[in-house]
Amino acid sequence: MPSAVETLVKILRLEQETGYKNSAVIGGLEAYAPNWVLEARQQAKTDQQHALADELRNVMLKYSDSQDRLDRQRMIRYMLGRITGRTEPDPEFVGTVTDDHPSPEADDEVSHEPALPQETAGLPSNQDEDRGEDDEALPESDIITTSLEVDPVLQAAISAEASTPQVPKPHIAPREPLDLETALQTLGELEHPVETLHGIGKKRAEQLAKLGIVTINHLLFHFPLRYDDYTKMYPLHRLPADETVVAIGAVTDVTERVSRQNQPLIRVTLDDGSGKLVITFFNQPYLKRAIKPDMQILVYGKTSRYNGTMTMANPEWEPVDQKHLKRGQIVPVYPLTKGISSRVMRKLVHQVVDEWASRIPDYIPESVLARTEM
Secondary structure (H helix, E strand, C coil), X not given: CCCHHHHHHHHHHHHHHCCCCXXXXXXXXXXXXXXHHHHXXXXXXXXXXXXXXXXXXXXXXXXXXXXXXXXXXXXXHHHHHHHHCCCCCCCCCCCCCCCCCCCCCCCCCCXXXXXXXXXXXXXXXXXXXXXXXCCCCCCHHHCCCCCCCCCHHHHHHHHHHHCCXXXXXXXXXXXXXXXXXXXXXXXXXXXXXXXXXXXXXXXXXXHHHCCCCCEHHHHHCCCCCEEXXXXXCCXXXXXXXXXXXXXXXXXXXXXXXXXXXXXXXXXXXXXXCCCEEEEEEECCCCHHHHCCCCCEEEEEEEEEEECCEEEEXXXXXXXXXXXXXXXXXXXXXXXXXXXXXXXXXXXXXXXXXXXXXXXXXXXXXXXXXHHHCC
């Protein structure tokens, strides 16, 4: 379900497109404002958000009083600017309207049922001539767009999850505001060589360079190819055929053979106590020295069933990280090169993210970060 602010943005956009005729909702913004402000107050989590809800309500009430098109255009743009934090508050709209609608927290008699959304008028097909050419459309990146309706199947899934205990979100300390000079200096430091990071010497830097990682910025934006979910692993006896999956097991057998095409192949058998998976690696004879019996390994590849046995050919593989397995974590899998294991790459990326993520400028407005708890 969209938030009150998200719904209001949709209405304000529609009002722009219909030429500021106060027809985006039935009864106009004046009729919509009282119910909207109650819902917005219920969702507000800070004093600033409460104040913004009251301010937007005041603008909507004044909008209906004005009959001047340019004045209405100014108020719509003002509301969109206030929502995204790009516009400073105007004394004309702050605290100028008597509050006839106490908040639910202050009045026990106010219903705690969610406010019913007003019907929105249909959007005419050709109203471009009614819009001002200097109108500024609100960038999609500044507001979360959400469907106004929930699919029944999704609604059932949401209801089922409602009874599942939710892990609280970690507290994120607010960022210190950056002036332009500091922001530019920080961005410049991101272009320093990776050798300036603790623990990265000349040899490691040469290995990273093979992946195109030369600067701190390159390492900071070295994204995973995928994520392995250690909380949702199939037991080997339940592996589906003809699907790309992640599987874990202990190595029980490693044999070296030659194919009919005279190519070396390594056959590895995994067992997890519930079933077996036979893996074949082609043209990788060095794996006979790398994969040993009793090792626990993780493989990622496409399964197939051959003569009743589940098999996998040339999968990606790595030793199981016991720490992630015990904690049931979701683990990133990065592009690698010779000399850099998955564990080493995760450690390097974790280090640079911890050191730099909170220092680089954030391009998302503070108002959006606060509303979405990012």
